[in-house]
Amino acid sequence: MINLELPKKIEDTRALLRQFSEGGLRPISRKYDLLEQKEMPQELYELAKLLGGGGNRRAAASDAGSDGGNRNANNMSMVVSSAEICWGDVGLFLALPNVGLGNAAVSAVASEEQKQEWGELFASMAITEPGAGSDSAAIKTTAVLDGDEWVINGEKIFVTDGYRSKQVVVWASLDLKLGKAAIKSFLVPKGTPGMTVTRVEHKLGIRSSDTAQIVFENCRVPKANLLGNPEIAKTAEARKKAFGGVMQTFDNTRPMVAAQALGVARAALDLTYELLGEKGVELDFDKNYHQMSAVENDLYDLEADYETARLLVLKAAWMADNKQPNSKNASMSKAKAGRMGNQVALKCVEICGQLGYSKAHLLEKFARDSKIIDIYEGTQQIQQLIVARQVLGKSSSELK
DSSP: OOOOSOOHHHHHHHHHHHHHIIIIIHHHHHHHHHHTTSSOOTHHHHHHHHTTTTTOOSSOOOEEOTTSOOEEOHHHHHHHHHHHHHHHOHHHHHHSTTOOHHHHHHHHHOOHHHHHHHOSOOEEEEOOBTTBSSOGGGOOOEEEEETTEEEEEEEEEEEETTTTOSEEEEEEESOGGGGGGGEEEEEEETTOTTEEEEEEOOOSSOTTSOEEEEEEEEEEEEGGGEESOOOOOSSHHHHHHHHHHHHHHHHHHHHHHHHHHHHHHHHHHHHHHHHHHHTTOOOOTTSOGGGOOHHHHHHHHHHHHHHHHHHHHHHHHHHHHTTOOOHHHHHHHHHHHHHHHHHHHHHHHHHHTHHHHSTTSSHHHHHHHHHHHTTTTSOHHHHHHHHHHHHHTOOTTTOO
16 A cells, blocks of 8 residues: 655655755756756756766665565655755756656666666657657657667657757657557667757757757667567557557656656745745635635645645656556646646746746746646646546547
8 A cells, every 4th residue: 555654765865855956956047047058057067966976876775664565666766856856946957967768768678788788877768750749659760670780760859858968768660560569769879870969949948958859860779779679569469568668668757757847836836935925925724714815725726736746646656666557647647747837836926926927036937947847758638648548448549
């Protein structure tokens, strides 16, 4: 059974990361938002050392209950850590050296031999294409085996950390005629001939993190750089399971992305309370409903939405740590938290009025940063579709 109280080890980490965010990230947050992607935040290299390599610890030590059956391990640790660092700054969290969505893909599907060979990573993940957004199965990038090497051709867009990362996890098809069944992921080190970063995007939010377009033209990587099983399943049922293995990456990363929304929402609420307190407005949770002001009522509703999303995220992470299928829960947490984070941040701007809209405070930045979390790693609409398929027992071809 899930225990909603965080283990002491994770709670201690959470408290440490709050200090890290408050003292290390907040003071440089505005600076790198204004600079956008013109330079790498140099302070992050030193700050990352405080995290033990930038948070890229492959597997946090697990905490098991007295019966040995309740585990809170890497996934729980990562969602709590992500939320706390994003309380400081989402863009800087994404720009931290050795932190990348590609790392989660390697953790989810790479063999132990591959993990040992590649060592520490700062890997981005390249999935989205000009003609393939939330529908990952529609990708057209190809990988063809030529001797002992895979030859990759295609174009990827909106790759988070695509410019600064050291490696890229690329989704490509071994056979376009077979659709999603033939999609595999490959680790491509930066500097590999045939891989070119062609553009870096200018964005509304998370401006201290780079978002790139990458083109692959006869890009060759060793045969061993394919993640997971290289075989293409022969039966329809086996192909469905094979693609499910590729999609397992999202079961790990969606709760972590949802946790980013928790961090932004908590930051917006905390700053709102601080700004209201300076104006003499204090919340009193002992008040009866009819005694509340409109502002208090709004804030209580925001807190309820935040808590709902937080519990969904923790449950999805707990299920992953305890080897329980969590695709539905991962999508539920991403859908709820992504929407909640943006709505909470925007409402906090509204409540604080001029102070919320002004760049004198970070509240307007929290609102800008929050929007992308509802979009990347699968939009709100695609998450709802995944949940509907799970609830109704429908396949992707039966419910589109």
